[in-house]
């Protein structure tokens with residue numbers, strides 16, 4: 757029982773659980789994946805309004821049925837918001853949960869946000885290394901990296917690639933496609949980093965090197981150069 761005269765509870769339609777047994781499974785999953793506890797510290801169950809009061813449960817769709825009909829992205833609705841993907845993500849661990857401007861944090865937010873507003877969040881799926889750590893820890897086995905890739909493709913198809921990407925990606929692809937070009941680019945990247953004054957690389961024009969974001973110094977030789985020089989193999 758809730759003490760307010762009128763209790764209005766809102767939940768997404770994907771949060772409806774069929775039975776109390778299912779709820780027990782999900783609560784255990786949530787606690788273990790969220791905080792590493794065997795069970796939650798507390799769970800509130802509300803089943804009726806207080807005498808003379810009223811209780812309303814509002815089930816929110818807000819695009820969820822559309823997502824359900826989308827076979828590629830459907831499994832994102834399985835999310836129980838444990839936060840394990842956020843905690844393991846090498847990007848969000850360093851940048852903080854709300855650093856990318858969407859209310860749902862972390863890798864799961866990066867695949868939910870474009871579905872809500874692709875114009876506003878087209879760049880979000882690109883803020884990922886695709887290391888796969890999020891999919892490894894997800895208790896409900898959402899293949900987040902696959903959906904990040906799918907959203908990147910949809911952003912490109914819709915002409916909403918972040919500024920500069922449509923020029924940069926073909927160039928990077930061309931460099932990476934040939935070993936000689938890659939070795940040449942790696943050699944010159946080191947020289948450029950040593951020759952160009954740091955203030956230029958860290959100017960206001962470059963958001964990646966704003967204060968607090970150190971630009972790592974490139975190694976003196978690449979791994980391939982090291983193996984060639986020493987004759988050693990890992």
Ligand code: SF4
Nearest residue numbers: 835836838839841894
């Ligand atoms: S996507 Fe998986 S790991 Fe991330 S919050 Fe949802 S259930 Fe947890």
